Structure formats: structure tokens, C-alpha cells
Amino acid sequence: MSSTFDTVANIISETCDIERTKITPQSHAIDDLGIDSLDFLDVAFAIDKAFGIKLPLEQWTQEVNDGKATTEQYFVLGNLCARIDELIAAKGVAPA
């Protein structure tokens, strides 16, 4: 978990030019860090590459739009990292 978070936080810091110290597991990528949808594409690209996964952004967006999930479930970084760990486990790949 911690290494996943460190990798994600570093990606966000570098991609979105946000101070690393401001990024915590409790940070909401959109509401707290102000990452917009275009920047999040870059973040998703970097996460996909780093972990060898494909974040299911379309599915997540649909679930939020349909009221079946909240943005907190996917975009609070601790929760995002938990989803990433699940995807890694499902694919049986190790972080790069």
C-alpha cells in the first residue's frame, strides 16, 4: 500500500506540478488537489504504465454518474491506491 501510494503521489506531483508534501492518502484528487480531467488523463497514463494495469476510468465515471458510487471511492488517493492494488493482484503483475 505504502509503495503504491508513494508511486502515485510522485506521479501526481510531477504530472500536475503539486508539492509532494501536500499529497496525502486522504487527499481527494479533484476536490483537494484540483486535478482536472485532462491532467487526470496524464496521471492515469502514468499509473497504467507504472503498474502495468488499465484503470477502468470509464466504468468508474459511469458508476459515479449513475449514483452507484461516490467520487471519494475512486479519487481519494488512499482508495485509489487500494483499487490499484486490487487491479495489480487481479492481473498478477508486480509494480514496475
Add this chain to the structure above:
Amino acid sequence: MRLEYFLLIDRIVELNLDDHTIRTDATVPTSSTIFEGHFPGHPLMPGVLLIETMNQASGWLLIAMHKFTRMPFFASVKQAKLRTFVTPGQKLAASAKLVHDGSGFAVTKAEIKCEGKPVCSAELTFRLVEFPNPSFRASMENIAAEVAFPMEVLAHG
């Protein structure tokens, strides 16, 4: 090319869904109102249109990969390099390769060559969304026919 209609690819030469690559041809028109302003007495193909040419080559690749179920919309360009001037009448070869097929987005690397020499290159990101309406998709299918889009690839895989 029909610059005023933003149709910048003339023909798809090769589309390889195994390698995720595309090669296209595009000839810069000898005359266009665009050249009257860019620039008077010194007509040059605008760099933004060269980038759009790479976008459209990439776009046909992504449309093929997603079997005409998703429309790619240009989202960002990185590392764009415009290496040399392009003038009216020049024949261009625009190619693209998929870098990443994400969920609702894709990244390509594209380049244009003229007589084998590099003209420009860039990394391009696209949002992939469902066609906004059937008439839009139909218009894209018509353009696909004009550029010799190999419809048989839709049965690929």
C-alpha cells in the same frame, strides 16, 4: 488535403492492428486561402495543421482499433517538434503508432515525413467517446470511404 474542410489525410496506405500502426498519404494543396495569410508571398503549411494531420492519422488508427465504436477527440500534444518548412504541393507521409490504450483515452506517437526526411513528430493524447449521434458517425464513415479506410479491419480479432 482539403484544408478549409479540415480533411488533412488523403489516403490510408497501411493499417496494421497487430502492430497498432498506420501509414497515410497527404498532399498539401498548391493553393488555399490559408496560404494568402500564412504567409503573404511566402506560403507555408501552418504547424498547427501539421499537428492536426498527425492527429487525423492517429485518429483513424484509434477508430479502427475500436471498430468504429469510439470517436477520438484531440486532448493534448506533447513534445511536438516542427523540424522543417512544408510548402504547397509537397507530398507528406503521416504515420502513427499506439503508445497506450487506456480506459476512455489513448496515446499515440506520430510523425510526418516528406521524401523520407522527418518533418515533425509529437506525442498525442485523445479522449475516446461514443459517437455523439448517428449522423456524425455516418459522416465519419463517408470520410472513411474517401480515405480508403479498410473496412475489413472491423472484422479483425
